[in-house]
Amino acid sequence: MLHSRPTQQPNLPFRIPKPHQTRTPSQSHSQLHFDVSLPKHQIPPWLSLVSTLRSLAQDPPQVSSYAAIFQSLTGKNLLRLGRQVHSHMSLRALEPDAFLGAKMIAMYASAGDLRSAVAVFRRIKYPSALLCNSIIRAYSWHWFPKKTIGVYFRMRSLGLKADHFTYPFVLKSCADLSDVRMGRYAHGLSLRTGFEEDFYVGTSLINMYVKCGGIGDARKMFDVMTVRDISSWNALIAGYMKIGEIRLAEDLFGRMVRRNIVSWTAMISGYAQNGLAGQALVLFDKMLEDDSGIKPTWVTIMSVLPACAHSAALERGREIHKLASRIGLDSDVSVQSALIAMYARCGSLAEACQCFDRIHQHKKDLVVWNTMISAYASHGRGLESVSTFEDMIRARIQPDIISFTGLLSGCSHSGLVDLGIKYFNRMKTMYNVEPEVQHCACVVDLLGRAGRLVEAKELIDKMPMQAGASAWGALLAACRKHRNLELAEVAAKKLFVLEPYSSANYVHLSNMYAEAGMWKEVANLRDLLKYRGIRKTPGCSWIEVNGKAHMFLGGDTSHPQTREIYMFLESLPEKMKQAGYVPDTSPVLHDLSEEEKEHNLTSHSEKLAIAFGLLNTSPSTIIRVTKNLRICVDCHTATKFISKIFRREIIVRDLNRFHHFTDGSCSCGDYW
DNA sequence: CTAGGGTTAG
Numbered sequence: 001m002l003h004s005r006p007t008q009q010p011n012l013p014f015r016i017p018k019p020h021q022t023r024t025p026s027q028s029h030s031q032l033h034f035d036v037s038l039p040k041h042q043i044p045p046w047l048s049l050v051s052t053l054r055s056l057a058q059d060p061p062q063v064s065s066y067a068a069i070f071q072s073l074t075g076k077n078l079l080r081l082g083r084q085v086h087s088h089m090s091l092r093a094l095e096p097d098a099f100l101g102a103k104m105i106a107m108y109a110s111a112g113d114l115r116s117a118v119a120v121f122r123r124i125k126y127p128s129a130l131l132c133n134s135i136i137r138a139y140s141w142h143w144f145p146k147k148t149i150g151v152y153f154r155m156r157s158l159g160l161k162a163d164h165f166t167y168p169f170v171l172k173s174c175a176d177l178s179d180v181r182m183g184r185y186a187h188g189l190s191l192r193t194g195f196e197e198d199f200y201v202g203t204s205l206i207n208m209y210v211k212c213g214g215i216g217d218a219r220k221m222f223d224v225m226t227v228r229d230i231s232s233w234n235a236l237i238a239g240y241m242k243i244g245e246i247r248l249a250e251d252l253f254g255r256m257v258r259r260n261i262v263s264w265t266a267m268i269s270g271y272a273q274n275g276l277a278g279q280a281l282v283l284f285d286k287m288l289e290d291d292s293g294i295k296p297t298w299v300t301i302m303s304v305l306p307a308c309a310h311s312a313a314l315e316r317g318r319e320i321h322k323l324a325s326r327i328g329l330d331s332d333v334s335v336q337s338a339l340i341a342m343y344a345r346c347g348s349l350a351e352a353c354q355c356f357d358r359i360h361q362h363k364k365d366l367v368v369w370n371t372m373i374s375a376y377a378s379h380g381r382g383l384e385s386v387s388t389f390e391d392m393i394r395a396r397i398q399p400d401i402i403s404f405t406g407l408l409s410g411c412s413h414s415g416l417v418d419l420g421i422k423y424f425n426r427m428k429t430m431y432n433v434e435p436e437v438q439h440c441a442c443v444v445d446l447l448g449r450a451g452r453l454v455e456a457k458e459l460i461d462k463m464p465m466q467a468g469a470s471a472w473g474a475l476l477a478a479c480r481k482h483r484n485l486e487l488a489e490v491a492a493k494k495l496f497v498l499e500p501y502s503s504a505n506y507v508h509l510s511n512m513y514a515e516a517g518m519w520k521e522v523a524n525l526r527d528l529l530k531y532r533g534i535r536k537t538p539g540c541s542w543i544e545v546n547g548k549a550h551m552f553l554g555g556d557t558s559h560p561q562t563r564e565i566y567m568f569l570e571s572l573p574e575k576m577k578q579a580g581y582v583p584d585t586s587p588v589l590h591d592l593s594e595e596e597k598e599h600n601l602t603s604h605s606e607k608l609a610i611a612f613g614l615l616n617t618s619p620s621t622i623i624r625v626t627k628n629l630r631i632c633v634d635c636h637t638a639t640k641f642i643s644k645i646f647r648r649e650i651i652v653r654d655l656n657r658f659h660h661f662t663d664g665s666c667s668c669g670d671y672w
Numbered sequence: 673c674t675a676g677g678g679t680t681a682g
């Protein structure tokens with residue numbers, strides 16, 4: 001796992017000239033030469049170093065001068081210059097002491113060269129606490145929690161005292177390793193340094209307990225602290241959000257005297273991660289209205305975009321995209337990938353592609369590629385998924401498990417059976433990625449959809465790990481599609497154990513029984529549902545019109561325009577029958593007369609939303625509807641006809657994927 | 673020095 005932090009480019013007004021351009025044979029190694037024919041205000045701060053450097057050439061080498069230089073090179077991403085100064089120092093036979101070593105380590109670590117930092121550390125004969133703190137910070141920054149803790153122990157064995165600069169990193173490492181034991185141990189030892197006065201240590205302790213202990217310990221820590229900081233509150237808020245204690249988080253947030261951008265972001269991302277997309281968006285707006293100089297950061301944008309994606313709020317997503325551009329955050333790759341995902345999940349594959357294409361080829365990281373592969377997959381564009389994957393390989397990015405879930409699901413959604421199996425077989429051999437349970441589930445899905453049910457079942461039986469609900473679920477869905485009741489019963493039986501409270505499985509099997517006219521079994525299942533206290537998830541669809549979301553439940557009559565909508569829907573069957581449409585009543589769960597079934601179908605939530613969209617948008621607008629369950633066969637067929645009769649592009653996002661309806665056909669090729 | 677983080681099938 002890579003530690004990704006936004007890399008800060010130095011953005012200098014002019015370039016450091018290449019050595020061969022600047023150094024004539026007469027010039028010594030120590031004399032760095034710069035073109036300074038620029039206005040004074042454009043001269044970068046480190047340029048004052050040049051005079052210091054020149055003075056160094058004359059006197060006997062001084063530790064303090066070099067220390068000052070390394071310090072001013074720290075955090076500036078000037079690795080080459082730093083190395084030059086280092087070799088200059090070595091040539092003059094100056095052995096760094098612990099103090100100078102610390103400065104060198106900081107310079108190397110901040111420039112991304114951990115190896116050199118470690119090399120410096122190893123050469124120092126008499127380490128100090130400062131030196132150890134520097135290398136601890138370097139390891140922590142480069143995401144090596146075990147090494148960090150290792151140095152901490154080494155430090156103690158050398159009789160050096162860990163201080164309030166040591167513990168934040170040690171505790172963060174404990175948190176990263178989910179090692180409460182170590183965390184408690186460090187907590188105990190930190191008591192001796194009098195950390196009560198230090199909110200950095202206190203906040204780190206809260207965070208450590210949030211990440212790997214319990215929220216109770218975190219809360220105790222918070223209560224015990226004598227000096228608190230905004231960040232202490234923020235850490236606890238994040239902790240409550242993490243375990244879904246929304247109200248406690250809200251309570252803390254409300255009681256804060258001052259809040260910073262992290263406080264707001266913690267709340268927004270907390271809402272989003274707990275499925276409260278609407279609240280996340282509301283709070284984001286409040287934050288923007290709040291006139292206390294709060295400005296979103298790249299993390300804020302990344303936290304709020306999934307909320308748009310979740311609720312398919314395309315208009316809102318576009319606004320946030322514009323906002324991000326205005327404050328210059330849209331050039332961040334992480335934000336870019338969040339934008340791609342948002343556009344894709346809001347049904348606008350075209351805008352997702354635009355974002356993807358705007359990223360420079362060499363800047364595309366693993367997540368960006370993965371996001372695009374999955375975006376194509378969910379829109380049923382399997383071939384594009386495959387070609388994006390191949391582009392990624394060509395760009396020398398090593399794929400991971402997520403790349404393959406995207407790729408395989410893409411093949412599955414598009415019926416690319418052989419291609420999918422080819423990639424599945426090559427995962428380990430060609431790409432060195434160990435197939436996991438979700439990949440097997442994808443292949444079960446792939447085979448199952450293609451009607452190769454026996455092979456799918458075989459794969460489940462011989463996969464190296466325990467088949468999960470996803471694999472059995474895929475098999476059940478395939479059995480439904482290909483009407484294999486016998487195998488469906490096997491899969492359903494497993495699922496009733498693996499996920500006993502998921503109504504979808506019961507509905508699937510029940511529908512199959514209904515199709516076969518086995519009403520007694522249907523009744524049995526209904527009793528089982530009742531007995532287990534499971535409610536069938538109500539179908540629910542929504543559509544965004546003029547930036548406002550309109551939601552419909554199945555059979556909903558609460559919308560102000562209900563009369564119009566139903567009048568429209570009731571006039572539909574006639575038109576459709578003229579065009580050759582026969583309603584498919586099989587997805588209706590209960591044993592009803594044919595007429596009643598037909599009426600039930602008329603009021604499916606997706607139909608209501610589509611009707612509302614047709615009535616309230618101009619003819620050229622694309623209708624985008626989102627549904628919480630899978631689209632049913634009848635609605636799918638009906639929507640195809642609607643797209644033809646009314647010459648509208650209709651995009652439906654169901655639980656699993658997108659359906660693009662145009663001119664009487666769907667992008668899924670009736671294969672979902 | 674600490675707190676907030678995107679991509680995943682069904």
